[in-house]
Amino acid sequence: MSKTAVNRAAILIIEDDPEIQEMLSLAFSGEGWKLRQAVTGEEGIAMLEKHGADCIILDIMLPGMDGLRTLKKIKAEGRWKTVPVILATAKGEEPDIVAGLELGADDYVVKPYSPRVLVARIRAALRRVEESGGEGAEKKFWQSGSLTVDVLRYEVFREGSPLDLSATEFAMLLHFISHPDIVFSRNQIIAAVHGPDYPVTDRSVDVQVLALRKKLGAAGEMIETIRGVGYRFRSAS
Numbered sequence: 001m002s003k004t005a006v007n008r009a010a011i012l013i014i015e016d017d018p019e020i021q022e023m024l025s026l027a028f029s030g031e032g033w034k035l036r037q038a039v040t041g042e043e044g045i046a047m048l049e050k051h052g053a054d055c056i057i058l059d060i061m062l063p064g065m066d067g068l069r070t071l072k073k074i075k076a077e078g079r080w081k082t083v084p085v086i087l088a089t090a091k092g093e094e095p096d097i098v099a100g101l102e103l104g105a106d107d108y109v110v111k112p113y114s115p116r117v118l119v120a121r122i123r124a125a126l127r128r129v130e131e132s133g134g135e136g137a138e139k140k141f142w143q144s145g146s147l148t149v150d151v152l153r154y155e156v157f158r159e160g161s162p163l164d165l166s167a168t169e170f171a172m173l174l175h176f177i178s179h180p181d182i183v184f185s186r187n188q189i190i191a192a193v194h195g196p197d198y199p200v201t202d203r204s205v206d207v208q209v210l211a212l213r214k215k216l217g218a219a220g221e222m223i224e225t226i227r228g229v230g231y232r233f234r235s236a237s
Contacts (some may be wrong), residue, residue, distance in 0.1 A: 034096075106128075
């Protein structure tokens with residue numbers, strides 16, 4: 001996505017804390033983004049219905065319909081499937097993060113977080129949706145074993161059945177399947193999926209790979225852990 005397109009993006013913030021809303025408004029004021037703010041999941045869905053969005057910042061602990069239920073509803077709508085959702089959570093435990101990723105979240109930040117880090121993550125998410133996987137996107141169709149990745153349609157199938165992957169999971173799988181049998185460090189995976197200098201930890205990569213493996217089912221075994229190094233996608237024999 002070009003710099004101009006990124007700067008025109010519409011960002012929906014679903015957050016019930018007025019101080020955080022104000023902080024993000026100030027932090028995003030110089031980005032050129034069109035901001036919309038909601039304080040409940042229900043209000044956020046209504047805004048999404050009316051105006052759409054290019055990226056969503058979603059608090060998990062919301063009054064009424066919580067963030068995970070809101071996320072599930074967002075991802076159930078095909079027209080919003082590729083809209084990146086970044087979860088904001090006070091819960092940094094692995095089960096909470098995995099639950100969000102499995103429901104379709106593309107990324108997460110743990111409170112208290114740096115606004116500058118969140119800006120970088122939003123920009124990376126917007127570029128990732130546009131580029132749909134970087135190098136691997138040059139080829140439009142990939143198949144290995146029971147897995148099929150259709151880049152043009154932004155779809156993944158296992159044994160002919162569609163899988164519901166987030167934008168980050170799609171980009172990660174596309175990177176793996178387009179570079180079979182090559183061992184990648186966690187930093188190399190971060191750079192390939194999110195872009196260089198992306199502010200994320202090695203542990204975040206492990207959590208996202210775990211979530212991807214679960215969605216792939218038995219085919220998830222094709223993503224091998226190389227201890228002390230990173231991961232490798234084993235090509236089908």
